[in-house]
Amino acid sequence: xxxxxxxxxxxxxxxxxxxxxxxxxxxxxxxxxxxxxxxxxxxxxxxxxxxxxxxxxxxxxxxxxxxxxxxxxxxxxxxxxxxxxxxxxxxxxxxxxxxxxxxxxxxxxxxxxxxxxxxxxxxxxxxxxxxxxxxxxxxxxxxxxxxxxxxxxxxxxxxxxxxxxxxxxxxxxxxxxxxxxxxxxxxxxxxxxxxxxxxxxxxxxxxxxxxxxxxxxxxxxxxxxxxxxxxxxxxxxxxxxxxxxxxxxxxxxxxxxxxxxxxxxxxxxxxxxxxxxxxxxxxxxxxxxxxxxxxxxxxxxxxxxxxxxxxxxxxxxxxxxxxxxxxxxxxxxxxxxxxxxxxxxxxxxxxxxxxxxxxxxxxxxxxxxxxx
Amino acid sequence: xxxxxxxxxxxxxxxxxxxxxxxxxxxxxxxxxxxxxxxxxxxxxxxxxxxxxxxxxxxxxxxxx
Numbered sequence: 097x098x099x100x101x102x103x104x105x106x107x108x109x110x111x112x113x114x115x116x117x118x119x120x121x122x123x124x125x126x127x128x129x130x131x132x133x134x135x136x137x138x139x140x141x142x143x144x145x146x147x148x149x150x151x152x153x154x155x156x157x158x159x160x161x162x163x164x165x166x167x168x169x170x171x172x173x174x175x176x177x178x179x180x181x182x183x184x185x186x187x188x189x190x191x192x193x194x195x196x197x198x199x200x201x202x203x204x205x206x207x208x209x210x211x212x213x214x215x216x217x218x219x220x221x222x223x224x225x226x227x228x229x230x231x232x233x234x235x236x237x238x239x240x241x242x243x244x245x246x247x248x249x250x251x252x253x254x255x256x257x258x259x260x261x262x263x264x265x266x267x268x269x270x271x272x273x274x275x276x277x278x279x280x281x282x283x284x285x286x287x288x289x290x291x292x293x294x295x296x297x298x299x300x301x302x303x304x305x306x307x308x309x310x311x312x313x314x315x316x317x318x319x320x321x322x323x324x325x326x327x328x329x330x331x332x333x334x335x336x337x338x339x340x341x342x343x344x345x346x347x348x349x350x351x352x353x354x355x356x357x358x359x360x361x362x363x364x365x366x367x368x369x370x371x372x373x374x375x376x377x378x379x380x381x382x383x384x385x386x387x388x389x390x391x392x393x394x395x396x397x398x399x400x401x402x403x404x405x406x407x408x409x410x411x412x413x414x415x416x417x418x419x420x421x422x423x424x425x426x427x428x429x430x431x432x433x434x435x436x437x438x439x440x441x442x443x444x445x446x447x448x449x450x451x452x453x454x455x456x457x458x459x460x461x462x463x464x465x466x467x468x
Numbered sequence: 469x470x471x472x473x474x475x476x477x478x479x480x481x482x483x484x485x486x487x488x489x490x491x492x493x494x495x496x497x498x499x500x501x502x503x504x505x506x507x508x509x510x511x512x513x514x515x516x517x518x519x520x521x522x523x524x525x526x527x528x529x530x531x532x533x
Contacts, residue, residue: 104495104499104502105495105498105499105502106498106502106503107502107503108502108503118499120496121489121492121493121495121496124492124495125485125488125489125492128485128488128492129485430503431502431503431504432503451500454502457503457504
């Protein structure tokens, strides 16, 4: 028997990993209809992204338009998209540069592609910012060390630790001046806010649709601009309908249909990003006003993912019978989920998609717990 | 297959999905009002509408048996 999961219905879920991947009814209806394995392949002619019924062919066009790229394909997630670019763009002996706030999957993808990684350092705590000048310096160092520039640079548009929004356009300029293509990992941005790859000047864009597009997944999108797109999405010599880097067909069931159903809503919701950001800032201000709580990273925040240092809750835990578990217990009692049990020194939350009344409820709950 | 049987079967499946769709709409109400689920007039109207849709579909489904 599968365990029930009623978290999204019964609680306010603050888990940053999950908040913007919450599906709506239309997405779940699509999933129900295509839940069987290979269900999108009824009228397939051998090319997943060319299937007309269901209309995956137009989904691809819509994705290109939405991201402003020349070509886009679905993947199993952002990590698979990053690996495909690394594997396609680089050859043995190459080095890549990556921001030090990058997700672990960036490093794992590089290891799988057998690529040494040089990290672009972030500024000191509490900001942990990734600056264009740090990219310039790191690329220069790689050039001096290897006698050639890195084969690829990767930038995490918004990172999953601090929710810091990087200046992708400025970093793209730095990379291009050095002759280095840039892959932008937008796992926490596309689907939440408008991301125009061409305007930012990036060569590749990796997206996570189960993280930020309200799709059930696992599904991501990989977009590419210019000649880079042609090489990345090249087909196999013997199987000319199959993309080599994608291993042929990628998402071929309810996952791609959930993306198809989500896209019209995503197009609309990115227009409301300012309201989401205002909510996040309001919440951060409320939290900091409790005292003994500090927002790390960008302050004011530029994203709904926020990391707070919370010595206040740690101190309360020291006096509580439940120790470090008291915070999780108190939040659970109030119908709030998403924080890790035992965490009181710091935690991460996301306010994405919450109504103002839900947000007020959460802020009020933290205030009451802080008073214990 | 006989046309009547085909129509009946189509109807059965359509109505099955109508019930499921109404329940998914209902889930959205629970999600947007969590954790207290105190329903204002608009939310209450949506819940009643979806329950009505599901009930109508279930009645229709029963008639195809």
